[in-house]
Amino acid sequence: MSVVENNRQPDADIAPLFTERWSTRAFSSEPLTDDEIAKLFEAARWAPSNANSQPWMVVYETDGPDREIFNSVMRPGNQKWATAAPLLGYFFAKNNRDDGNPLPASHFDTGSAWMSLAFQASMMGLFTHAMGGIDKDAAYERLGVSADEYTVICAFVVGHRGDVSALDEELQRREVPNGREPVSEHVTRGVVA
Numbered sequence: 001m002s003v004v005e006n007n008r009q010p011d012a013d014i015a016p017l018f019t020e021r022w023s024t025r026a027f028s029s030e031p032l033t034d035d036e037i038a039k040l041f042e043a044a045r046w047a048p049s050n051a052n053s054q055p056w057m058v059v060y061e062t063d064g065p066d067r068e069i070f071n072s073v074m075r076p077g078n079q080k081w082a083t084a085a086p087l088l089g090y091f092f093a094k095n096n097r098d099d100g101n102p103l104p105a106s107h108f109d110t111g112s113a114w115m116s117l118a119f120q121a122s123m124m125g126l127f128t129h130a131m132g133g134i135d136k137d138a139a140y141e142r143l144g145v146s147a148d149e150y151t152v153i154c155a156f157v158v159g160h161r162g163d164v165s166a167l168d169e170e171l172q173r174r175e176v177p178n179g180r181e182p183v184s185e186h187v188t189r190g191v192v193a
């Protein structure tokens with residue numbers, strides 16, 4: 001039994017997709033094709049959202065001239081491993097509708113778009129890793145996004161799995177897929193006593 005199977009046995013018979021996706025830190029620099037990238041964002045496009053507002057925005061870079069800028073927005077602990085990945089992006093959530101009214105579920109909806117992208121990647125044999133460890137002020141300043149219009153949610157990388165031995169020792173030790181708390185910790189039938 002592999003490490004993934006060992007630590008990620010579901011308690012009910014669900015599609016393998018849910019347990020097979022996990023957040024490695026070992027990425028190879030093998031580029032993604034344009035077709036692969038298009039599929040990732042197409043999957044995100046079809047995520048559900050409050051009143052179909054689709055209040056997410058992604059900015060991303062691969063090996064283009066802005067990659068250094070994108071790398072610099074991550075906290076150093078994430079830069080250590082995530083700069084190797086061929087695609088680095090940032091999810092932003094829109095703050096208000098165009099008419100000025102609030103978008104109360106925009107962070108939630110942006111999470112849905114991220115999850116759609118992550119599962120699409122996993123189905124294509126790719127790996128993803130979200131990162132909240134970013135310099136939020138720098139995200140607006142360096143990526144050219146208005147903080148009045150958007151809230152930065154997280155960074156993310158996508159790529160092929162790489163060589164674990166290229167990570168430092170501490171990161172190698174953490175290269176074990178996480179398990180989960182039981183459903184009962186998070187789900188209640190009926191009113192909460």
Ligand SMILES: Cc1cc2nc3c(=O)[nH]c(=O)nc-3n(C[C@H](O)[C@H](O)[C@H](O)COP(=O)(O)O)c2cc1C
Pocket residue numbers: 021022023024078129130131132133134153154177178
């Ligand atoms: C919003 C968000 C922020 C995260 N921030 C970081 C981060 O800054 N650095 C990191 O290494 N992992 C980060 N993670 C990855 C989580 O630690 C990981 O998803 C969680 O431990 C569950 O493991 P799994 O994705 O392998 O199932 C983040 C995940 C999410 C969804």
